[in-house]
Amino acid sequence: MGQHILPGDPPIDLTLRRSGRARRISLRVSGLDGKVTLTLPHGVPEREALAFAAEKQAWLRRQLDKRPDQQAIGMGEALPLQGVMHRIALGTGRRIVAKDGILHVPGPEATLAPRLQAWLKAQARDRLAAASDYYAAKLGHPYTRLTLRDTRSRWGSCSSAGGLMYSWRLIMAPAPVLDYVAAHEVAHLAEMNHSPAFWATVDRLYPGYEPHRRWLRENGTTLHSYRFGD
Known part of the structure; x- marks a missing residue:
């Protein structure tokens, strides 16, 4: 149905979606990318759904605040491997090697991720x-x-x-x-x-x-x- 913005500081982008299976208006925050989806049944006016989202704004912002910050992958950054944090460093040769808490990744940084x-x-x-x-x-x-x-x-x-x-x-x-x-x-x-x-x-x-x-x-x-x- 398109994109809408819920005013506030900061504004929240909403994706509106109609569903024939939905029986009530619902809000969902993706745990993967933080995308907020407002689902409404057929026959429910958009203004009613947007009013529902406005009423739930405090809850919505709490859910978004709980999400971990997005972490880019690059040289000097770290990520877990089997639960152990490893720092990404430039490697030699042709293979990626994990050793002593370091991920040695050869090749250009542009294709590292x-x-x-x-x-x-x-x-x-x-x-x-x-x-x-x-x-x-x-x-x-x-x-x-x-x-x-x-x-x-x-x-x-x-x-x-x-x-x-x-x-x-x-x-x-x-x-x-x-x-x-x-x-x-x-x-x-x-x-x-x-x-x-x-x-x-x-x-x-x-x-x-x-x-x-x-x-x-x-x-x-x-x-x-x-x-x-x-």
């Missing part, structure tokens, strides 16, 4: 495949395929056909957090729900998972703050 992103995705695929293989063998249920995405609403999923999907940004989380997500999704191969039986399966695959689940709830949005120009 996409090359580092590709490297992180490769690291994520290796780690997630190894973890998924381990937990699938422990469960006795093989999966059919593994894909990586940059999802904003979930860290992983399991399809009814046995396909596993993960966010590649899990490679930036502490290693036990990545392992928990892998165990969680593999458990869905046996239990396609979140019933007590499912959580019992997760606990059998990865005992003591709760602190890692909590870390993701409390810190996961930070992993989305690193922008690679995509």
Whole structure:
């Protein structure tokens, strides 16, 4: 439906969207890019939706203030790798090397971000495949395929056909957090729900998972703050 601006200091950009499935006016702040979407059902006037957004302005600004600052990727900057902060420095040769808290990235700085992103995705695929293989063998249920995405609403999923999907940004989380997500999704191969039986399966695959689940709830949005120009 277009863009609108909610006045204030600073003004807030709103994207208005009509939905035939919506039953009420709603506001959503993206955890990935901070985009604010105002959704309204068919038949509801725009002015009514904008008035709703104005009424919710204090709440909206609190949600935006909670978002971590966007962090660009460049020489001298830092980002987490398996939960450990690494400073980005110019490397030699042709390969990216992580050593002693430093990510040595060769090549021109103009292409640093996409090359580092590709490297992180490769690291994520290796780690997630190894973890998924381990937990699938422990469960006795093989999966059919593994894909990586940059999802904003979930860290992983399991399809009814046995396909596993993960966010590649899990490679930036502490290693036990990545392992928990892998165990969680593999458990869905046996239990396609979140019933007590499912959580019992997760606990059998990865005992003591709760602190890692909590870390993701409390810190996961930070992993989305690193922008690679995509």
